[in-house]
Amino acid sequence: xxATDTTIKLDDTSFQEAVAKGVTLxxxxxxxxxxxxxxxxxxxxxxKKIGDKAKIAKLNVDESPAAAQALGxxxxxxxxxxxxxxxxxxxxxVQSEATLQSALEKLYTEV
Numbered sequence: 561x562x563a564t565d566t567t568i569k570l571d572d573t574s575f576q577e578a579v580a581k582g583v584t585l586x587x588x589x590x591x592x593x594x595x596x597x598x599x600x601x602x603x604x605x606x607x608k609k610i611g612d613k614a615k616i617a618k619l620n621v622d623e624s625p626a627a628a629q630a631l632g633x634x635x636x637x638x639x640x641x642x643x644x645x646x647x648x649x650x651x652x653x654v655q656s657e658a659t660l661q662s663a664l665e666k667l668y669t670e671v
Contacts, residue, residue: 566607568617572624579642583614583668585660588631588638590622595654596637602657609661613668643667 570578570586578584587603589596600618607616621628621636631640631647641649641663649663 566604566616568615570617570619570624570627572626575619575624575627576645578615578617580645582644583664584642585614585616585664586640586642587616587618588621588628588633588640589618589636590620592622593636599637599639599654602655602660606657606660606664609657610664610668614664641667 567587568578575586579586585603585606587596587599589599591597603616603618610616619627621633628638635652637652637654639651639655639660640647648667651659651663
């Protein structure tokens with residue numbers, strides 16, 4: 561598991577540990593996918609805005625296919641929000657910063 565300034569890079573071995581606690585948004589993507597490349601900068605901006613309230617992570621499905629296969633992901637980009645290890649929301653296709661921020665805020669502000 562490595563991190564850029566704002567997002568965490570996951571692989572099949574680090575995936576479960578990364579989503580196990582708290583709120584984590586995982587972007588399942590591939591380098592060749594143009595919509596995935598459009599989603600990347602949106603996630604970087606979102607990660608800067610939300611800080612440590614939630615984790616923003618990316619998993620390249622070409623390099624680490626097991627996690628995506630286990631979740632039945634057949635289209636990319638697919639974004640799944642996990643809370644304490646359980647998937648609680650999912651999106652297929654490029655999503656706006658506002659859509660993702662709203663979905664995350666509902667989860668990390670729950671009491």
